[in-house]
Amino acid sequence: MQQNGNAVLHHPSGRRFSDLQVALVLDDCAQTLRTGRAITVDEADGAARRTVDQRVGLLVDQPAMAQASALLFETVAIVLRDVIGTDSDSAALRGEALLTLYRSVHARWQLHTRQHASLLATVQKVAEAKRHTLARDVHDRVGNNISLAMRQLELYALSFGEEPTQEQRTVLNARDTLIGTLLQLRELITWLHDPRxxxxxxxxxxxxxxxxxxxxxxxxxxxxxxxxxxxxxxxxxxxxxxxxxxxxxxxxxxxxxxxxxxxxxxxxxxxxxxxxxxxxxxxxxxxxxxxxxxxxxxxxxxxxxxxxxxxxxxxxxxxxxxxxxxxxxxxxx
Known part of the structure; x- marks a missing residue:
């Protein structure tokens, strides 16, 4: 399983954490073999929470987690069959051990999924806050200056006659350019706010x-x-x-x-x-x-x-x- 972890995980700490989880799942199965009783759902969930590492949500993607869980379940199920045997006397114990295996793996899978979603939501919130900050800065520091320059040119243009001179037409062109730039800036600010x-x-x-x-x-x-x-x-x-x-x-x-x-x-x-x-x-x-x-x-x-x-x-x-x-x-x- 450690060798497979290299293909599944993308960071040494994630691989170490995966090895720890595999060892704890095997401990759960061993406990069932000793006591003859499958662990409860609450026990499996509690064990998963005690060993959680929030960094793993960023290190392991969902398909890789599913692949690793399926491989672990298949491997341990085969070993249990070989260790316990297939005769009728061992059927009940084998069933309890498989139930423990399922609950232990499933509890860790559910916890990982919840943490992955929580981390993703946090990242999205941070990115959204950064976009809004950038939009506010662009508006306050750039947009207001463009608006001020545009208004000054508009006031100056009020003194022009019906037939503006070449220099006055240059001023009018500059004013129109600023108007277009301000509209483009507003479009950029709107995109940064990204209303949905x-x-x-x-x-x-x-x-x-x-x-x-x-x-x-x-x-x-x-x-x-x-x-x-x-x-x-x-x-x-x-x-x-x-x-x-x-x-x-x-x-x-x-x-x-x-x-x-x-x-x-x-x-x-x-x-x-x-x-x-x-x-x-x-x-x-x-x-x-x-x-x-x-x-x-x-x-x-x-x-x-x-x-x-x-x-x-x-x-x-x-x-x-x-x-x-x-x-x-x-x-x-």
């Missing part, structure tokens, strides 16, 4: 728009139906598509109002995002493969078996519509 649905689509959308820091844009959200009907994976994909639609509207459309509608039914989900912005030529953008995330959004919805449609024209705003069938739904031809 967390089982509440409306809250996820509101959090995303709030993170974009564009209070001048009016947002209306209409969510109808029970979103618990939708698998979390599908709900997350739906949120990502809607977020991309909103991002395009906020960054590119110069929209004053956004309307999001989502309808959950037993066999399908329909949704739309509509803005009153400047609009664009959908065909031209698709051919030129410019911005708007049209290809990405279409691929996400198509992979779910649904349909995505984008309608827009210059000066008339944009409407994105999608339909996603739920598992078990009858799809039209």
């Amino acid at each position: 649905t967390d089982g509440n689509l409306r809250a996820g959308i509101e959090t995303f728009v709030e993170a974009m820091q564009m209070p001048e844009v009016r947002l209306a959200i209409d969510v109808d139906g029970d979103e618990s009907l939708v698998d979390p994976e599908i709900l997350e994909e739906l949120f990502l598509v809607l977020r991309e639609c909103l991002l395009n509207a906020l960054v590119h459309a110069q929209a004053g109002a956004l309307t999001v509608r989502v309808n959950f039914e037993e066999d399908e989900v329909t949704a739309s995002v509509e803005d009153d912005g400047v609009g664009f030529d959908v065909h031209e953008a698709s051919v030129a493969r410019r911005g708007h995330g049209l290809i990405s959004m279409t691929e996400r919805v198509t992979q779910l078996g649904g349909r995505f449609q984008l309608t827009s024209r210059p000066g008339s705003g944009t409407r994105a519509s999608l339909w996603i069938p739920l598992p078990g739904a009858v799809r039209d031809a």
